[in-house]
Amino acid sequence: MRLRMVAIAALVAGFQCLAGYNAAIGATDGQDLQEVWPTKSWPVSTPEEQGMDSASLARLIETVGTYKQDSLMIIRHGRIVAEAYYAPYVPGISHDLRSVTKSVVGTLTAIQLQKGGLDSVDHPVIDLFSDKEIQNVDDRKTAMTVQSLLDMTSGIEWVERFYTPDETLMRMFKSPDRTAFVLNQPMAGAPGAKFNYNGGNPYLLSALINRKSGQNAFDFAKKELFEPLGIKSAKWGAVDAQGVTIGEAGLFLSPHDMARIGYLYLRNGMWERKQIIPSSWVERSKEGKIAATNGFHYANLWWSLPDKGAYMARGRHSQLILIIPKQDIVAVMTGVLRDNEFYSISGLIDDISKAVKSDKPLPADPIASTLLTNATRQAATEKPTAVAGAPExxxxxxxxxxxxxxxxxxxxxxxxxxxxxxxxxxxxxxxxxxxxxxxxxxxxxxxxxxxxxxxxxxxxxxxxxxxxxxxxxxxxxxxxxxxxxxxxxxxxxxxxxxxxxxxxxxxxxxxxxxxxxx
Structure with a gap:
């Protein structure tokens, strides 16, 4: 897509968004929802005011608390209806997002498209790094596009098993030029043919931000994404020897700011009536055309469960930004779970959905409200582990x-x-x-x-x-x-x-x- 076409498309999209704005902000069944943009702070509401059941959310907070979670937050219609922090973690601390970082890098790529810095996701990757002496070039590598990086279907030969001798990601981090390392890897298959989770793909996308904007991904994000959304908690690791921000992990955000990323997607890429990322980008992320692993789908560095009507950014040890569009919900979870411990995302979606009773306000329920208050308070109260006396x-x-x-x-x-x-x-x-x-x-x-x-x-x-x-x-x-x-x-x-x-x-x-x- 040429720059001119991008500009025209953005203009048309802007008119369409303004024309159908009430639908875009989540009005359902004739309910006239007030426009909510949590740039300065998140509004807080009782669940019943947003058509949800406090007792169900109380049970969910208690269930999540049986795992090594740090936080759980649920937002409906732009308002926090449940928020729990599990001791010893406390509010206000930026959290390690692990691979949720990848979804943010994808979002930054979407901003480049929206602003015309990147002409098309169909652009061949090696053309964008034409100054590099790239090794192992064949027809498959020539055909590798930005979109195949975004979909984890680049075809690059890559092994991502932690702490094993052939682990490609760790070899990348030891390389003096990590971008060149990824580009030089041989191809294992044709681009677009097979999903293979690969931390090198978002690293190339982060390097591409440097090339197209003259800024590293963190500086670009601060100006083009974090500042417009009111995100102030962001921390990101140091750049590498080439000035590239790590694209596969390393970003820290508070749960409130994680939710702002989710809310941007829930509102179809719009924030305060400005199109930050293309709505078509959001639709593709939501649809998840690429069959991934364990029943999940993938697209644009976002995971999805289409049969559940939900899509998400996922990070190791239970970091999650979950979006359920039909119910106008964003949920955020952070934690420290081991790889052999996990909280079922499918189960979480079901539990949240069961708490939704109506698209209209429900009568106040003081008993259920008390249950939710107590569950939140108990989450913040540390439970001691057993100890024995000290020996001589x-x-x-x-x-x-x-x-x-x-x-x-x-x-x-x-x-x-x-x-x-x-x-x-x-x-x-x-x-x-x-x-x-x-x-x-x-x-x-x-x-x-x-x-x-x-x-x-x-x-x-x-x-x-x-x-x-x-x-x-x-x-x-x-x-x-x-x-x-x-x-x-x-x-x-x-x-x-x-x-x-x-x-x-x-x-x-x-x-x-x-x-x-x-």
Whole structure:
């Protein structure tokens, strides 16, 4: 599509949107819904005022709370009807979105189309990187388009299994030029023929933003997406050596701001009567023409369940922006679930849908409202884990620094302080930088089954708790609130020596061997 055609299409779309605006903002069955744009803040409503049942939402909050979730928020007709934060996570903390980042990169690509910076999603990829000496070029790579990147059907040979020797994504991150690394991969099949989840595809799209806008994806997003939507919580990882923002993960947003992304799609790409992304882009994302995995469909870096009438942005460890257009609903969920733990998205859609009773307001229900209030309050109340008393060894190891041999975690030393109050831990690590050879991390640790939160640090808020498993083994569970990860440090003491077994929610494991320093 030529620039002129893009401009004409945008103009026509603008007139169409204004002409049919009441339908676009979610009026149903003759109900005249007030226009809602949550740029400054989200309006709050009782579920009954929006045709939903408080008791059903209370049960949903309780059910979600049985998993390692951080938050759940449900919005109908542009108003928050249910919002829960599960301790120790609290409101206002930006959350690691993992692969929800991909859907945002897709949205930025849509903005490039809307503004005419990208002429067409059918543009061949290697033409857009013509200055690169691309390897393994054949007819299949020549046919690879922007759309095939967006649909995870690029045909690039790619293995994405975490912490395995042939894992392509990790090799990409070790490459001095990650964009070139992706472009140089051989082809496994014809573009468009087969779905293959590939973190290199959104990396190329992020690099394309640099080329077309002269800005990295984060700077482009701040101006063209986050500022118009009122998003202020955004954090994104550092750019690579070529100035490219990581496209496959790394974005942090608060749940409220995650919901703004979903609401943009629910309103067909419009915000405050301005078309931010093409409505046709939203329709394709919703339709999900590409058959993916486990019954899901895919398109434009968004997942969908067409038979459920819903589409979504999904990230590892239970990050979710869910859109149910027919019910005018956006739902957001964040968490720290392991890969073998998951909350059924299909079940979540069903549970939300069952709570919808009408497109018109329901009578107030004080009893159900109380149930919802109590469920929300209980979610924010931490439940302690079982602990045992401290052995005599605790006095011996308290305050002692244990030095470690070379290890994958680059840990130099580990110290535990067991006091009557404010017990704490200290970890020092090697940085590999001459100007600052070590880093020091410290925080409080609860010994009573509850997390202890530490004062905010540059990297976030630590929350940790620990317990003695037996006379010589202490296990500490550490979180940085808002990160989709739980770390477990299990220290087994043997005289002056210690063995530390580390494991995190990503499934990464390491064994460290240390000795008490003099």
């Amino acid at each position: 060894l605790a006095k011996t190891v308290s305050g002692k620094a244990y030095q470690f041999t070379d290890n994958e975690l680059r840990v130099k030393s580990f110290t535990l302080n067991f006091l009557d109050s404010d017990s704490s831990w200290v970890i020092t690590t090697y940085t590999g930088k001459a100007e600052r050879p070590t880093d020091r991390f410290t925080g409080l640790v609860g010994l009573d089954g509850f997390y202890r939160k530490s004062p905010p640090a540059l990297y976030g808020i630590n929350a940790a708790k620990g317990r003695w498993i037996n006379e010589r083994t202490f296990a500490m569970e550490r979180r940085i609130l808002g990160r989709g990860e739980i770390q477990t440090w299990t220290l087994s003491f043997d005289g002056d020596k210690v063995t530390v077994n580390f494991e995190n929610t990503d499934g990464f494991k390491a064994e460290l061997h240390g000795e008490m320093s003099e």
